[in-house]
Amino acid sequence: MAVTLAPTRPPGAQRPEPADFRDRIPSRRISTQTIAASLTLIALIGFSIYSLIDVNISIPKMIASWGNAVNFVNRVGTITFPPLDELIGLTALTLGIVITGTALAAVLSVPVAYLSAANTTPGNGWRALGRFIGVFTRAVPDVVIAMILVLMFSLGSLPGIIAIGIHSIGMISKLFADAIEQIDEGPRLAICAAGGSKLQEFTSGVLPQVLPSWVATVLHRGDINLRGSVLLGYVGVGGLGRELSLSFKSLDYSTGIGLALVLFALCIVMEIVSSTIRKSMLGVAPSGRGIGDRVVRGFGRRSGGEAGDVVAARSLSLSKGTSTGSVTGGAGTSTSSVTGGSASATGGDGDRIAAAARRPWTPARIRGTVYGWIGVAVVLGGIVVSDIQWGDFLTVWAKAPAVLGKLWPPSFGTYLPEQMFQAMLDTIAIAFAATLISLVFSIVVGSLAARNVAPTPAVRSGFRFLLVGIRGIPELILAILLIVVTGMGAQAGVLALGICGIGLLGKLIADSFEEVKGGPERALKAVGATRLQVYGSATLPQGVKALIGHTFYALDTNIRAATMLGIVGGGGIGYYLIQADQGGNYDQVTAIVLMILSVVLVVEGLAMWMRRVFR
Structure with missing residues (x-):
């Protein structure tokens, strides 16, 4: 075997100086888009500063007008509330409108998100359509939608429900589509390879993985819609928002402030409920630092409960080759792994495979199922208390042409x-x-x-x-x-x-x-x-x-x-x-x-x- 020796340096020869390490560091080129975005960001900051100066917020003037605040407090006097039965009815109506509208958006956002996600859309054209629907519904304020629907429907809850539903599609579908694009593709591709339909791919390979994210997004959107319901009252939608608008318009500030406090309390309660659902239904301990998460964690420590249940994974090994499928549900995780090849299975393998394929009814799964049905019952209750005038769906078609005729063509008058x-x-x-x-x-x-x-x-x-x-x-x-x-x-x-x-x-x-x-x-x-x-x-x-x-x-x-x-x-x-x-x-x-x-x-x-x- 030939051996090649490295050339030696002649005696007295000077060792070559190593190149400057800075020459070996690759220079990071700044893209044109980064420069353009940075300049745009600077311009936007400059416009914000100019706008703030132009508004001329003067602290001395605000202090000088403090007498107006004192007069307002004196006019408010003792904070009052409507009669208890009326207050309960208004609160139930507001919650019914918010829950029903949010539920409507949650259902409609599923097909929009399916079209918008890159890994489930039938094509680029469908994806562009899904993204456009999401952007468009986010862009149009819900109060504007309600303002137009009030012309077509009778005064009541229906314009508010539809307005909340349409406007909320944008946010829910966007976050839902982002979650779909981040799933583990293994289960979906396995179902596809086994000859499953597109519906089976989505319901069994995609939806179980994104269900926790979808539920959390819907709950967050419900919290936003509860705050936004105040403004809907100014265009005729019933509930606490309408009564609050009437109170302020009639200068009945004591009742208006009382209704505002009720809305504030509802927002806090909704945050606690949201954290409870994430812990109990999804089997996940709330990790946030908000008041809702803290209350739920504190209750869990006092009751000695655990943050969530862990479902044991089953595996079965035979001979050669590997086929793995996993499904992540709302209340836990069930993973099955089957390894097979040309070797024949032993006598008990069939039963073990069937046992591995079945998802056990663990406490977490039972709890998740119960909370799921409770959620359905809450939505149905929201529909009932909303007092929807179902007959409007029959008469709206006769009113729509006249209303649309008034809306078009646009004009500044x-x-x-x-x-x-x-x-x-x-x-x-x-x-x-x-x-x-x-x-x-x-x-x-x-x-x-x-x-x-x-x-x-x-x-x-x-x-x-x-x-x-x-x-x-x-x-x-x-x-x-x-x-x-x-x-x-x-x-x-x-x-x-x-x-x-x-x-x-x-x-x-x-x-x-x-x-x-x-x-x-x-x-x-x-x-x-x-x-x-x-x-x-x-x-x-x-x-x-x-x-x-x-x-x-x-x-x-x-x-x-x-x-x-x-x-x-x-x-x-x-x-x-x-x-x-x-x-x-x-x-x-x-x-x-x-x-x-x-x-x-x-x-x-x-x-x-x-x-x-x-x-």
Whole structure:
């Protein structure tokens, strides 16, 4: 065998100098899209600062007008509530409308999500259609849908139910489609290979895996719809929102504040119920730091219960080859693995295979089934208490042509186009200014609400509770109260959206900071870095991308909310929208809705682009 020796360096020859290590480091090229997105982000921040300055929020003027607040408190006097039986009826009607509308959206979102997901859609054209339906339904505010439906249906709960259902499809279907795209493809492909139909692939290979995510999304959307039901009352939808609007319009502030407190309590109760369902029905211990999750965890510790049951996995090995299938259900996991080949199975293998294929009735599965039927009963109860006028479905077809004829063609009527575009620009400015306020305060509050940033558990708990309290306040109610102090105009709208936005954005920031990798934080602590240095060098840099995404989500939400605040005098295009509706100028309603829709679609497209670039 020949041996080749490496050439030796002649005696006295100088060792070659190694190349500079910096030359071996690959340079990271910044893409054109990243540069464009960064410049766009800077421009948006600049516009937000300009909008906030232009609103001219003056603390001295607010202090000087404090007398208005004192007069308002004196006028409110003792907080009163409607008679108990009436209050129970209004509360039941509100919950019925919200539950029925959310359930309608949950059902309709399934086919939309199926078309929108890349791994289940029949084709790219179908996927584009599904995504368009999701974006379109998210873009049109539910109050606008209700405003139009009130013309076709009789006053009552049906316009609110349909409006909530249509508007909620956008959010539920989007998150549901994202969950479908992240599933384990093994079960679905196994069913496909065995000759299963598309329906069998979805119901047995896809739906069981995404059921927990779907349920959690529906519960979250129900919480949002409960807050939004306040605004639906201003266009004639019954329930607590309508009574609250009538109370404020008639200057009966004592009853209005009482109804607002009832809505706040309902929001807290819904969060606790949501956490209970996640623990009991889904078999998952709530991991959040909100008040609902804390109550459920505390009850579980006192009762000595476990967070969830674990279903044992069964496996059967024969000879050669492997075929594995797994199905993840809402209450537990059942996994079966069968290995087979050319060798024949022993006598008891058939029974063992059949036993492995059967999903056992564990306590977790029984509990999940029971809660599932309870959920069905709650939805049916919501339909009953909603007092739906089913006859409207027969008469609506006769009214629809006349109503649609009034809506088209769109027109600004007696208003000049420049006037309407300026009002729309004011709405956009209100949303940007409010988002800037929310962002600045949310970074502080959200950071102190994060477990890995807060100096003590007590501080973290206190700021978490603060975020829950802020989220429970509907923007519309806060805007009405601020209008009393600051007067009608953009200032009240900016402050209302900015303050309420802290609850949403602060929670998202806190959760994102708690999910950053702990390695960099521990490394800095090990070398003696201070808490502020760890935050500025490890926690915040890792959470910047999530921070950008959450801020655009808040901006997207504020665009819709700013439009609606104009209904109560918060400035912007909403004022002209409610005037057109009350005056019967429905062609103006169409023109304004098209303006709102265009702006929302542009902002949403911009947000999607930013998230993709900075991912």
